[in-house]
Amino acid sequence: MRIPVQINESSAEPLYHQIESQLRSLIVTGQIAEGTLLPSIREFSADLKCSVITIRRVYQDLENEGLLRTRQGTGTFVTKVDTDDREAYKRQIVQDVVRELIDTARSVGYTPDELRALLDETLREEERR
Amino acid sequence: MEKAALEWRNVVKKRERLDLGPVDLKLYENYITALIGRNGSGKTTLMKLAAQLIHPDQGQMLWFGETYPKGIPVEIRSQIAYVPEHYAAEEDGLKMDDAAKFRASCYARWDWQRYEELLHRFEVPGDKKLNKLSKGQRRKFEITAALAARPKLLLLDEPSSGLDPFAWKTMMNEIRRCVDEDGTTVLLSTHVVEEVRRMADYLILMDRGRSLGMAEKDLLLERCREVWIPQGEELLDELPGIVESAVEMSGMVRFITLDYGATAILLEEAGVKPIRVRALELDEVMEHWMNGSMQLTEAGMKQE
Numbered sequence: 001m002r003i004p005v006q007i008n009e010s011s012a013e014p015l016y017h018q019i020e021s022q023l024r025s026l027i028v029t030g031q032i033a034e035g036t037l038l039p040s041i042r043e044f045s046a047d048l049k050c051s052v053i054t055i056r057r058v059y060q061d062l063e064n065e066g067l068l069r070t071r072q073g074t075g076t077f078v079t080k081v082d083t084d085d086r087e088a089y090k091r092q093i094v095q096d097v098v099r100e101l102i103d104t105a106r107s108v109g110y111t112p113d114e115l116r117a118l119l120d121e122t123l124r125e126e127e128r129r
Numbered sequence: 130m131e132k133a134a135l136e137w138r139n140v141v142k143k144r145e146r147l148d149l150g151p152v153d154l155k156l157y158e159n160y161i162t163a164l165i166g167r168n169g170s171g172k173t174t175l176m177k178l179a180a181q182l183i184h185p186d187q188g189q190m191l192w193f194g195e196t197y198p199k200g201i202p203v204e205i206r207s208q209i210a211y212v213p214e215h216y217a218a219e220e221d222g223l224k225m226d227d228a229a230k231f232r233a234s235c236y237a238r239w240d241w242q243r244y245e246e247l248l249h250r251f252e253v254p255g256d257k258k259l260n261k262l263s264k265g266q267r268r269k270f271e272i273t274a275a276l277a278a279r280p281k282l283l284l285l286d287e288p289s290s291g292l293d294p295f296a297w298k299t300m301m302n303e304i305r306r307c308v309d310e311d312g313t314t315v316l317l318s319t320h321v322v323e324e325v326r327r328m329a330d331y332l333i334l335m336d337r338g339r340s341l342g343m344a345e346k347d348l349l350l351e352r353c354r355e356v357w358i359p360q361g362e363e364l365l366d367e368l369p370g371i372v373e374s375a376v377e378m379s380g381m382v383r384f385i386t387l388d389y390g391a392t393a394i395l396l397e398e399a400g401v402k403p404i405r406v407r408a409l410e411l412d413e414v415m416e417h418w419m420n421g422s423m424q425l426t427e428a429g430m431k432q433e
Contacts (some may be wrong), residue, residue, distance in 0.1 A: 009408035010354075015347050042309040046301075051330035052160065054347045063273030107402055 002047055003032070003041055020058045024030070027067050028081055028089040036078045064118055132159040132194070134282050134314035137181055139188035142174055149338045151176045156314050156331075162343070164318040164327045164328040165415060166335030172318040175335070176286045179316060180211040192282070194340060202275070207237045210280035212271045214287050221260040225270055228259055236278035243275035243307070250299055264291035272300055276307045283308070283315045289324060301327055319390060322411045332420050341418060353417065354389040358382050358401050368392050372422045385409070387423055403428075 001012065005022045018048065026032045038059075045055045059076055062068045070076045105115045133155040141150035149171045156162050165170045166395045178181045178190055181201050189196045192205055201209070203300040220228045233239040240341060248255065251269040253262075262270060285304075290298050305328065308315055319325060325332065325346070332349065352370070360380045365371055370388030377383050381404065386392045389406075396403065409417075417423055 010403075010406035012389065012406075014350055014390070040309055042305055045330075046327055047304050049326045051346045052331055053345055 001020065001037075003039065007045075007048060007050075015062075016054045016057045019048065019050070019054065020061055023044065023058060024067060025089070025093060026060060027062070027078055028086055029093075030081070030086070032078055034078055034080050040075060043052060078115045102113075133191070134158045134193055135316065136191040136194075137175065137178065137185075137188070137387060138191060140178060140185040140190065141187040142178065142183065142185050144174055147171055147174060147338050150185075152281065152340050154247055154333060154340055154343060156180075156316060156394050158314050159312045160306065161315040161317060162331040162333060163329035163346075164316060164333050164335065165325065167321075169337075170171075170335040171338045173286055174338075176211070176316065176318060179282075179284050180209065180213075181392050183384055188384075203402040204237070207235060207278075207280040209284070210236075210275035210278045210282070210287060211284040212268075212275045212288055214290070216267065216271065222258060224258050225253075225254060225262070226255060228270075229274060232274050233280065238279040240277050240279050243279070247273040247276060247303055250258055251252060251296060265293060265296060267369060268292055269296060270302070272304070276303065279307075279311050280313055281311070283313050285315065285317045287320065289319065291322050304328070325411055334415065336419055344418075349418075349423075350408065350411070352389055353385070353387050353414045354392075354401050354407060355383065355385050355407040356389075356392065356396075357405040358396070360404050361399070364396075364399060364401065368395055368423075372420075385417075385418060 003020055003026070004025065005026075007018055023032075032038075038044070041052050041055045041059060045052045048055075059068060059070070062071060063076075067079060067081065068076050069079050088117060102115065103117075110118070131261060136154040137152045137154045140152045142150075143149075147169060152171075152175065154175075166172055174183070178185060181190070181197070184190075184198070189198075192201060192209070195205075197205070220231070223231070229244060233241070248270070251273060253273070255264050255268050259264075259267060259270070266290065272285075272288055275285070281297060283304075288300065288304075292300060306314070307313065315328075317324070317328060318326065327429075329346050331343055331345045332346055357377075358364070358381070360382060362374075362376055362382050365374050365382070365384060368384070369391045370386045372387055374382065374384035374386050414423075
């Protein structure tokens, strides 16, 4: 099984962190269902062309957060995600993108009001479609 | 602490065309380590020491923590498989299956099912004599036999030479699968950048008989970036790990840093947003590593 994780090499974010946050997001949003058996550490690392050391770290971190569970001899599974966690997480994902948006707007000299106006206008355009 | 499957401890070996060492290296269990470096840098000599085809002049070789100066005992030997770059001629007249039977007798954990399965996947016709096989087929047979032995330590000296791109991909997949199943430690010498990218956990770089150290692949690659910023040549003096820089058109500045993590933080503090950031290719990284620009410390190159 393959997992749709995309590594961004121009990001300053460490590799393990990129993989971890994308995998976390796939699990919390339910795109990878509860009970799913994840690829072995070696398989996943080959898929992403990274080392097993990085993937082991990702699995371990998500295990500590309670999102994954490893059963000796069978592999690593996705555990049940709490509904409250899921909602909080969705909010988090959107907020992260909004922050990035603000960053970009600021770098080209937009004021908060100009950004708000553009956001409203774009929302209206999207609704009309 | 992780256990070492193989260790070169202060090893020196004088060869006709090369003085190797002193070399101090350890392979940790259950990882794939790629051995890279130019031709004649000592990769094959390291391999032969690891297979005990030759003995060190000074220093010690350790297999699973033990040294065997009088020869590796049979039960340990049976946990080590070696695919050399050039094969010994003794088996040439043998049919493939007979050669396999001979090897099966040397390896306690030999797995006939895996042998058949791999030959099938590699599409090697059975029943041929070894000297009647093409270069690629012979390579496939050797890799099959090495994996069928279910070794704990697998030594592969340029395993991809002579393979077409499809066979090469199958080879990588099968090595990976077997290594995953058996928990094998692998030493892989190679010139193929893509092989390193897809297979390796650690890298060892050899240069003129010396080891330039061992690095965790991801940490090494993560550090090396080419960055474009709108302007600010004066910033370059403050950024760490710069090995190359140029002022391009319209005052844009392009530079290569071997410490991107720290560089990114400094750029952000200075309020500079890069226009473009590119990860260096492995061969570029190797070049900087060989030039001695890369400061490798044991702690700096391992994730905690």
